[in-house]
Amino acid sequence: MYQVKEAFYTLQGEGGQTGRPSVFCRFSGCNLWSGRERDRATAACRFCDTDFVGTDGQNGGRFTDAEALAGHLAALWPDVGGRSRPYVVFTGGEPLLQLDAPLIDALHARHFEVAVETNGTLPAPAGVDWLCVSPKGENSLIVTEGDELKLVYPQPDAPPERFADLGFRLFFLQPMDRTPLGQATTTVDDTLAYCLDNPQWRLSLQTHKIMGID
Ligand SMILES: C[S@@+](CC[C@H](N)C(=O)[O-])C[C@H]1O[C@@H](n2cnc3c(N)ncnc32)[C@H](O)[C@@H]1O
Ligand SMILES: Nc1nc2[nH]cc(C(=O)O)c2c(=O)[nH]1
Ligand code: SF4
Numbered sequence: 001m002y003q004v005k006e007a008f009y010t011l012q013g014e015g016g017q018t019g020r021p022s023v024f025c026r027f028s029g030c031n032l033w034s035g036r037e038r039d040r041a042t043a044a045c046r047f048c049d050t051d052f053v054g055t056d057g058q059n060g061g062r063f064t065d066a067e068a069l070a071g072h073l074a075a076l077w078p079d080v081g082g083r084s085r086p087y088v089v090f091t092g093g094e095p096l097l098q099l100d101a102p103l104i105d106a107l108h109a110r111h112f113e114v115a116v117e118t119n120g121t122l123p124a125p126a127g128v129d130w131l132c133v134s135p136k137g138e139n140s141l142i143v144t145e146g147d148e149l150k151l152v153y154p155q156p157d158a159p160p161e162r163f164a165d166l167g168f169r170l171f172f173l174q175p176m177d178r179t180p181l182g183q184a185t186t187t188v189d190d191t192l193a194y195c196l197d198n199p200q201w202r203l204s205l206q207t208h209k210i211m212g213i214d
C-alpha cells in the first residue's frame with residue numbers, strides 16, 4: 001500500500017534538472033518530522049516548507065500496488081509524441097519510506113525516468129535514475145553518493161564543508177525559505193556569497209515559488 005499526499009504535473013523547480021517538465025508524486029509522511037506544527041520546534045528537521053500529512057491533496061490517495069500507482073502517475077504525463085522521455089519525481093515527505101523496486105520497475109516499463117528527492121537518511125532502492133540528497137542538520141547520512149547534493153543553507157548544524165567530499169556529481173546550496181517558520185523570506189545574499197567563495201557549489205533557487213506554481 002502506497003500513501004500519496006498529492007501528485008501533479010509541473011516543472012522541476014530546483015537543482016540540476018530545473019525547468020524540466022515532471023510528474024511529481026508527493027508521498028505522505030516523513031521520518032524527521034510528524035508534519036504537525038506543534039511538533040516542529042522539537043523535530044529532527046525544523047524548516048520544512050511542505051504539507052505531507054494525509055492523502056487528501058490533488059490526485060492523492062491510497063494505492064494498493066505498484067501497477068495502480070504507476071498507472072495513476074503515467075496518466076498525468078501529456079499524451080504527445082516527440083523526443084522527450086517522461087520524467088517522474090518522487091518526493092514527500094520522505095519518499096524512501098515508501099518507494100520500492102516494484103514501483104520503479106513499473107514506471108520504467110512505462111518509459112519513465114525516475115528521480116528522487118530524499119533527506120538521505122534511509123537506503124535507496126536500486127534503479128533510481130536521478131538521485132538528489134538534501135541533508136538535514138546532524139541527522140546521519142546513509143546515502144553518500146548520487147547525482148546531486150542539494151543543501152538548504154544556512155544550517156548551522158550542517159555546514160557545506162561536511163559534504164564537499166562526498167560522491168555527488170553536482171553540489172548545490174539552496175537558500176532556506178523561512179516563511180514556514182513565520183520569519184521574513186530569506187535573502188539569497190549569504191548563499192551566493194558562499195558559492196562565489198567556494199566554486200564547487202552552485203546556487204539552486206526554488207523557481208516554482210518565484211513563478212507561483214506548484
Ligand atoms: C519537502 S522536501 C521532501 C524530500 C525529502 N524529505 C528531503 O528533505 O529532501 C523537498 C526539498 O525541499 C527542500 N526544502 C524543504 N524545506 C525548505 C525550505 N524551508 N527552504 C528551502 N528548501 C526547503 C528540501 O531540502 C528538499 O530538497
Ligand atoms: N515545482 C516544484 N519543484 C520541486 N522540486 C522539489 C520539490 C519538492 O517539494 O520536493 C518541488 C515542488 O514541490 N515543486
Ligand atoms: S526531511 Fe524533507 S519532508 Fe521531512 S521534514 Fe525535512 S524537508 Fe520536510
Ligand SMILES: [Mg+2]
Nearest residue numbers: 049050091214
Ligand atoms: Mg517543495
